[in-house]
Amino acid sequence: MMASSTPLELFVWPGAWGLPSIDPLCLSAIIYLQLALPGQFTVIESVNPDVSPTGQFPFLKHGGRTFASFSAILEYISTLQNLDASLDTLQKSQQTAWLASAESDIGNLVSHMLFAIDANWNKLTHPAIVYDFPFPARYYSPQRIRESWKPRLESSGFWALPDIEQEDTDSKHSDDRKQKSKELKAQDRLWGVKPKDRFLRVFEREKITERAKSILDIFTRLLGDSTFFQSEQPSTLDVVVAGHILLLLIPPYPDPLLQDLLKKAYPSLVSHAERIHGQVKDASLPTSRITKRESVWSLLPNISDTDDAWLIRLRWAYLGLTIGGFAAYATSTFIRRR
Amino acid sequence: MQVPLGFQRIFSSFPLHSWPSAPESRKPPTEPTLWIHPSNHVDGLSGDVDCLKWQAYLALRGLKNIRVRTDVHPQGAIDHRLPNLHVEGDRLLPPHGIPAWVDEKLGKQKWEGYISEAAQDESRAWVSLLQGHVHAALIFAKHPPSLKETLLEMLSPFPSFTPPTANLQSTVVPMTGFLSLLPPIGIRVDAESINTEYAQAIQALSDRLSTDKWFLGSE
Numbered sequence A: 001m002m003a004s005s006t007p008l009e010l011f012v013w014p015g016a017w018g019l020p021s022i023d024p025l026c027l028s029a030i031i032y033l034q035l036a037l038p039g040q041f042t043v044i045e046s047v048n049p050d051v052s053p054t055g056q057f058p059f060l061k062h063g064g065r066t067f068a069s070f071s072a073i074l075e076y077i078s079t080l081q082n083l084d085a086s087l088d089t090l091q092k093s094q095q096t097a098w099l100a101s102a103e104s105d106i107g108n109l110v111s112h113m114l115f116a117i118d119a120n121w122n123k124l125t126h127p128a129i130v131y132d133f134p135f136p137a138r139y140y141s142p143q144r145i146r147e148s149w150k151p152r153l154e155s156s157g158f159w160a161l162p163d164i165e166q167e168d169t170d171s172k173h174s175d176d177r178k179q180k181s182k183e184l185k186a187q188d189r190l191w192g193v194k195p196k197d198r199f200l201r202v203f204e205r206e207k208i209t210e211r212a213k214s215i216l217d218i219f220t221r222l223l224g225d226s227t228f229f230q231s232e233q234p235s236t237l238d239v240v241v242a243g244h245i246l247l248l249l250i251p252p253y254p255d256p257l258l259q260d261l262l263k264k265a266y267p268s269l270v271s272h273a274e275r276i277h278g279q280v281k282d283a284s285l286p287t288s289r290i291t292k293r294e295s296v297w298s299l300l301p302n303i304s305d306t307d308d309a310w311l312i313r314l315r316w317a318y319l320g321l322t323i324g325g326f327a328a329y330a331t332s333t334f335i336r337r338r
Numbered sequence B: 001m002q003v004p005l006g007f008q009r010i011f012s013s014f015p016l017h018s019w020p021s022a023p024e025s026r027k028p029p030t031e032p033t034l035w036i037h038p039s040n041h042v043d044g045l046s047g048d049v050d051c052l053k054w055q056a057y058l059a060l061r062g063l064k065n066i067r068v069r070t071d072v073h074p075q076g077a078i079d080h081r082l083p084n085l086h087v088e089g090d091r092l093l094p095p096h097g098i099p100a101w102v103d104e105k106l107g108k109q110k111w112e113g114y115i116s117e118a119a120q121d122e123s124r125a126w127v128s129l130l131q132g133h134v135h136a137a138l139i140f141a142k143h144p145p146s147l148k149e150t151l152l153e154m155l156s157p158f159p160s161f162t163p164p165t166a167n168l169q170s171t172v173v174p175m176t177g178f179l180s181l182l183p184p185i186g187i188r189v190d191a192e193s194i195n196t197e198y199a200q201a202i203q204a205l206s207d208r209l210s211t212d213k214w215f216l217g218s219e
Helices: A024-036 A070-080 A089-116 A118-132 A141-148 A150-156 A174-191 A195-223 A236-249 A257-265 A267-280 A292-298 A309-337 B005-012 B049-060 B095-106 B117-142 B147-155 B191-209
Strands: A008-012 A041-045 A059-062 A065-067 A287-289 B033-035 B067-069 B084-087 B091-093
Touching: A008 A024, A024 A070, A024 A089, A024 A236, A024 A267, A059 A070, A065 A070, A070 B191, A089 A118, A089 A150, A089 A195, A089 A236, A089 A257, A089 B117, A089 B191, A118 A141, A141 A150, A195 A257, A195 A267, A195 B117, A236 A257, A236 A267, A257 A267, B033 B049, B049 B095, B049 B117, B084 B095, B091 B095, B117 B191
Parallel strands: A008 A041, A041 A287, B033 B067
Antiparallel strands: A008 A059, A059 A065, B033 B084, B084 B091
């Protein structure tokens, strides 16, 4: 039962490629709401995560309250409609761990494909979001968002070197292979890639594929021959894993490194994700988009209301430094002129 | 084109002082050496969660004669992160390379010592939970955002290496925001979500351990 008559508003990254959001947690939140509270929420697309209390999407507003992390959203929605009602204490504790693993490990695979591989970033992810940003933010914000993923992907070993296209050894025509070889050599000259570095980068791609296999193998074994992970009905874990797998499966990646691996070697995970997607994809999804009238304010540092005393002190400190510095400069200029 | 004579006279006075050459680098260690963050304790255990974890891992796997170094700054480590393991052959291993080295030394345990493959898989999930939500809360408690540090970073023309607070959440959210005209400065951290996720993680760990002595039925 809904606790309030006001609609639920879920703020997410915009959708693309036939999916309602390009972010795996946003997509998981949408699927979760479609299963738990179909037709009782609105999706609000935005490219300004600064409006979120955490600076990240998704976040949820309902009845004057805001729930700003993915786990806080799930916890609140479960008080309205609980997808995990049939799980016992042991299963719920295990689910907490598996959710962390899905968000972290499969999330690294998705982020690697969207942000780390240059061909995918330049030809897929960046074009999908750049024109949603207001002027002039479209010239720097997408790159900042990409850079924000770098520490996590570097520490997990998924921040790859620039991609290289594999030679098409399946081509039966020697002319095609010669043409492809010329294109690859031109690309290497453009990127300053030496032949030995090219070999190293192929090796890096193999390492990433092996690590992806170890992650996907675990979830394949967990699913086994079952329809869903933990019970006869879709649970939160099914939704989160499906949300991540769909973003590996559906986007038309120019460099489909992990997508090909998923399709060839993990049919059970693909079927599971398609099964969950099939339950919700035809349902209507009221969606609106934050207008660009906010574009001017979005260029300033976020000054939305916050209860965070630390953030408030920092803002006043920054303002004080700015005014103090300006006053010192004006005073010294005045004194020199006298 | 020659340097003008006046500049030559100025340059000729440099270097003002020559320091003696740096001592030769240490010989490669004869025993494996774990580079860790120091601690205030005298028992040799690191005060850093990651370093302590790997110290425990090496101890529980039964490895002896592992030396410890606490004088290496993280900027000297692989990817600027400790711990690193310095082993024979003058190889330096990052944290994710340590299990493979231990398996080389001791032989690979079936299912890494767990009672079944399912338990081994589940352990991965618990490790993700610990390294994510619990670790973030520990870092936040140990390195709460400091007004002084953030202001100094704002004023500094030189970028600092990634601070510990960069590991608090999935992405590094700048304090100044992604869309603002100001360059990204500082890191925005939501204390409430970190503490909520930590509470959920600890509850789940407690429920999973229940009355068992060790996790996942291990002995």
